[in-house]
Amino acid sequence: xxxxxxxxxxxxxxxxxxxxVQSSQNHTRDFSAGHTWxxxxxxxxxxxxxxxxxxxxxxxxxxxxxx
Amino acid sequence: xxxxxxxxxxLGLILSPSAYAEWQVNLMPGVTxxxxxxxxxxxxxxxxxxxxxxxxxxxxxxxxxxxxxSRGAKAHNFHENTLVEIIWTIVPFFILIGMAVPATATxxxxxxxxxAELDIQVTGFQWKWRYHYLGEDIDFFSSLSTPRxxxxxxxxxxxxxxxxxxxxxxxxxxxxxxxxxTSNDVIHSWWVPGLAVKxxxxxxxxxxxxxxxxxxxxxRGQCAELCGKDHGFMPIVVDVRSEEDYKLWLAEMKQxxxxxxxxxxxxxxxxxxxxxxxxxxNRTCAACHQxxxxxxxxxxxxxxxxxxxxxxxxxxxxxxLNGKAGTAMQAFRDQLDAVELAAVxxxxxxxxxxxxxxxxxxAQISKLKQ
Ligand SMILES: [Cu+2]
Numbered sequence: 058x059x060x061x062x063x064x065x066x067x068x069x070x071x072x073x074x075x076x077x078v079q080s081s082q083n084h085t086r087d088f089s090a091g092h093t094w095x096x097x098x099x100x101x102x103x104x105x106x107x108x109x110x111x112x113x114x115x116x117x118x119x120x121x122x123x124x
Numbered sequence: 125x126x127x128x129x130x131x132x133x134x135l136g137l138i139l140s141p142s143a144y145a146e147w148q149v150n151l152m153p154g155v156t157x158x159x160x161x162x163x164x165x166x167x168x169x170x171x172x173x174x175x176x177x178x179x180x181x182x183x184x185x186x187x188x189x190x191x192x193x194s195r196g197a198k199a200h201n202f203h204e205n206t207l208v209e210i211i212w213t214i215v216p217f218f219i220l221i222g223m224a225v226p227a228t229a230t231x232x233x234x235x236x237x238x239x240a241e242l243d244i245q246v247t248g249f250q251w252k253w254r255y256h257y258l259g260e261d262i263d264f265f266s267s268l269s270t271p272r273x274x275x276x277x278x279x280x281x282x283x284x285x286x287x288x289x290x291x292x293x294x295x296x297x298x299x300x301x302x303x304x305x306t307s308n309d310v311i312h313s314w315w316v317p318g319l320a321v322k323x324x325x326x327x328x329x330x331x332x333x334x335x336x337x338x339x340x341x342x343x344r345g346q347c348a349e350l351c352g353k354d355h356g357f358m359p360i361v362v363d364v365r366s367e368e369d370y371k372l373w374l375a376e377m378k379q380x381x382x383x384x385x386x387x388x389x390x391x392x393x394x395x396x397x398x399x400x401x402x403x404x405x406n407r408t409c410a411a412c413h414q415x416x417x418x419x420x421x422x423x424x425x426x427x428x429x430x431x432x433x434x435x436x437x438x439x440x441x442x443x444x445l446n447g448k449a450g451t452a453m454q455a456f457r458d459q460l461d462a463v464e465l466a467a468v469x470x471x472x473x474x475x476x477x478x479x480x481x482x483x484x485x486x487a488q489i490s491k492l493k494q
Binding site (some may be wrong): 079080081 | 203204206209210213228232
């Protein structure tokens with residue numbers, strides 16, 4: 058079962074880490090194969106996406122408030 | 125009294141109806157649109173918390189009672205449940221968003237700095253407030269007016285103990301009043317719960333706050349930033365009046381100012397100055413230099429038997445008018461008028477056995493003030 062996760066699965070795992078909940082099945086899978094560097098890079102990318110999302114959200118909220 | 129006796133006495137105090145007469149534990153709804161919005165927000169969030177509490181403790185209590193050991197309950201031994209974990213993460217997320225939306229709406233309303241009809245500069249001092257009505261040439265200090273005997277427990281405490289001032293901030297009802305807050309010495313904070321205004325007054329900065337009060341009346345507040353020895357003795361009183369009464373007050377203030385400058389040109393006797401000086405001293409200087417003139421060693425110098433008091437008066441006048449930079453001794457040049465300054469200096473030079481016999485006249489001070 059301990060196959061290498063696909064990029065999409067890794068992306069989902071990064072999101073799950075941000076959310077704070079992960080199934081132990083995926084957890085085992087993610088830790089049994091792959092490189093640390095891929096995860097770190099993915100972490101930075103997901104954080105950047107999150108920051109961009111927050112900026113968009115705030116811009117939208119401010120435009121709703123008429124600022 | 126024994127420990128039990130004391131405990132019973134305390135219990136009696138807690139249970140007596142008089143202890144409840146003034147009981148208000150909740151936030152007050154206040155008298156402005158903003159204060160009511162803040163109150164509603166507070167209540168909304170309070171009830172959300174109550175609901176969460178009821179659910180959480182309800183489940184807990186139910187589990188404790190119905191799954192107790194004596195009934196033969198066996199603990200489930202499992203490690204994870206992704207679904208439940210997701211639910212207990214998402215539910216608080218939505219609860220928080222649900223609180224943040226109305227809170228942000230209220231905050232945005234509070235920061236609306238649109239045109240005000242009256243601008244007042246509020247300056248914090250150790251330990252009093254100064255109100256300057258911009259464009260009206262009205263500028264006065266507002267200090268604690270609770271008598272010293274009440275503070276020293278020598279007489280019964282009044283109804284508004286430590287929440288009363290000599291000159292309240294007077295504003296018209298229904299008008300948008302903008303407050304420009306700053307400080308002369310350390311950080312203070314101008315706080316009036318009834319208006320839901322609490323804003324720091326910081327030296328070198330100007331903070332803005334505003335209010336539109338919808339009901340005439342007297343609203344009381346306090347300095348809300350620990351600012352030194354008399355932090356608890358610099359209350360705020362806001363006197364909200366109808367438009368006409370406010371106009372009348374403005375006219376009275378202007379007249380009083382004209383009269384004060386007349387008084388400065390009159391002749392004053394030593395006895396008159398001493399009488400006025402004692403009143404000014406006890407109100408303005410005694411917090412630091414003490415009623416006895418003995419000061420507090422290491423903090424505030426004694427004025428009694430101080431060589432300055434019998435030497436040539438100019439040094440004494442200079443320190444009172446201009447203060448000592450970098451110390452708690454403020455410049456009283458603008459805080460007091462010429463008569464008050466002359467009176468307090470004359471008083472210090474002749475009270476407590478200083479007996480210099482010097483009379484410093486208001487005319488002398490008027491010249492120096494220009
Ligand atoms: Cu203060």
